[in-house]
Amino acid sequence: xxxxxxxxxxxxxxxxxxxxxxxxxxxxxxxxxxxxxxxxxxxxxxxxxxxxxxxxxxxxxxxxxxxxxxxxxxxxxxxxxxxxxxxxxxxxxxxxxxxxxxxxxxxxxxxx
Amino acid sequence: xxxxxxxxxxxxxxxxxxxxxxxxxxxxxxxxxxxxxxxxxxxxxxxxxxxxxxxxxxxxxxxxxxxxxxxxxxxxxxxxxxxxxxxxxxxxxxxxxxxxxxxxxxxxxxxxxxxxxxxx
Numbered sequence: 398x399x400x401x402x403x404x405x406x407x408x409x410x411x412x413x414x415x416x417x418x419x420x421x422x423x424x425x426x427x428x429x430x431x432x433x434x435x436x437x438x439x440x441x442x443x444x445x446x447x448x449x450x451x452x453x454x455x456x457x458x459x460x461x462x463x464x465x466x467x468x469x470x471x472x473x474x475x476x477x478x479x480x481x482x483x484x485x486x487x488x489x490x491x492x493x494x495x496x497x498x499x500x501x502x503x504x505x506x507x508x509x
Numbered sequence: 510x511x512x513x514x515x516x517x518x519x520x521x522x523x524x525x526x527x528x529x530x531x532x533x534x535x536x537x538x539x540x541x542x543x544x545x546x547x548x549x550x551x552x553x554x555x556x557x558x559x560x561x562x563x564x565x566x567x568x569x570x571x572x573x574x575x576x577x578x579x580x581x582x583x584x585x586x587x588x589x590x591x592x593x594x595x596x597x598x599x600x601x602x603x604x605x606x607x608x609x610x611x612x613x614x615x616x617x618x619x620x621x622x623x624x625x626x627x628x629x
Contacts, residue, residue, distance in 0.1 A: 427615040439622035
């Protein structure tokens with residue numbers, strides 16, 4: 398079952414601008430992860446944020462997590478054309494060996 | 510990090526035939542494996558969960574007789590699409606987890622590169 402909702406579904410920006418994608422989920426989680434997927438390719442793991450963390454940085458990526466609102470955001474700063482891809486959040490639910498559940502994703506287009 | 514491979518990376522088959530996709534964990538023991546399916550411009554949808562030596566658990570709406578999953582060893586799971594039809598054309602992604610190793614209070618899940626299936 399799919400529990401995440403991403404917003405927006407599609408985003409088009411100019412190179413150098415920042416891109417913000419949001420993700421909402423429904424159940425309590427151990428952690429939330431963000432993945433990137435280039436068209437027709439496999440997943441690339443970007444960042445993991447634990448349920449007791451509120452913000453995490455990795456290079457040009459900044460992820461926030463608000464467990465009270467069951468939402469997360471991914472910010473890509475100073476975007477590049479190479480950032481063009483689909484971005485998915487995935488939640489790891491509490492309760493043991495349950496699979497990651499993916500949101501619907503945001504298709505990001507960065508125009509040079 | 511842990512590596513999961515899939516074979517083949519892409520396959521074209523005729524309608525009515527069966528095709529097998531292999532998923533291997535290369536440097537760890539995958540006690541649990543998951544199979545996802547992704548249609549164009551959509552997200553990953555979980556198809557089934559399998560634990561080594563046990564029967565797979567299928568998600569609602571996934572036909573277990575059509576999508577046969579075998580997880581006979583700790584490093585290999587196979588998905589066989591039987592009597593494939595054009596609507597089965599999709600990107601199939603496997604994922605593996607080593608539940609004997611806890612990292613930061615949870616089990617990490619590693620993804621294969623995916624298999625593109627086209628049924629003509």
